[in-house]
Amino acid sequence: MTNEIEQLSEQLYFSDIEKLVSAGHSVKIPIQGNSMYPFLIDGRDRVSIKEAGNISKGDIILIKTEEDQYILHRVYNIRHEKYILMGDRNLHIMEVCMKKNIIGKVYEIERNGKKINPYSFSEKIKATVWRTLRPVRRYLINLLSVINDDLKKEN
Template sequence: MSADKLWLNNEVFFAEIGRMLQHGESVTLRPKGNSMLPFIVEGRDHIVLQKAVNVEVGSVVLARLPGNRYVLHRVYKMEGERIVLMGDGNLHATECCRREDVEGVVVKMVRSGRCVDLTSSSERFKAALWRRLLPVRRYLLFVCRWWILRNGKMFT
């Protein structure tokens, strides 16, 4: 293990993130996985989380799921205290949690050194359009994944 890395198990790691967010601090993370393609890309993007105050359809949230699992997915639907989440890179799979299980909301993303405000009207429009494209998302994701494999990164 190199000197610049600290290995923590998920339980300790996410407990500390939750504590920091509850104290009003921002947390910057490097996301893992492809479930948020094409909007959040592993290895390229960093996300900035803040305390979950305003959670609405279209928000990207860090949520605690049963079994002490955590996901970074977009709010797909809200039904009272129940929140349905779906990754942008998913075709059908959803997860459910309660409002109190949302640890934080992604407010910014750092992409190739450039800051992207995920609460801006343009970013919210892109997310809403992507949601409407769910019937053809399979084909769009195929192109995105092909592009990443070919070029080593998504559009910068």
């Protein structure tokens, strides 16, 4: 029963976000989950989402799947009007969606009170390098996790 309530609550939350974005508003939401690690971290980062406009490879978008799941992932590729998405932490799992499934696009990241443009030159370079490192991501993620754990222990 608790799981059903959580799912309903999440559906209502995201349906409200969908309505606001489609009405032309910007919505700021906290990151939940670890699929976008190391670029977006659960509990630390928040993202501002607006209507998508043009979508390019490397953009971070919020979609609603045909199964009514909401996913915030990066566009890995675009083929024949299909958008192939992948979380930055994911090694193999990709989602495919159509333009109609896209709710909005991330236009700003807020991290520790600082605003970051995810499409700045430096952020685009980081994302491009990370995408090309896909074959060794598992090892890099493990290394980053160890470093982050050590930093938390020091503080």
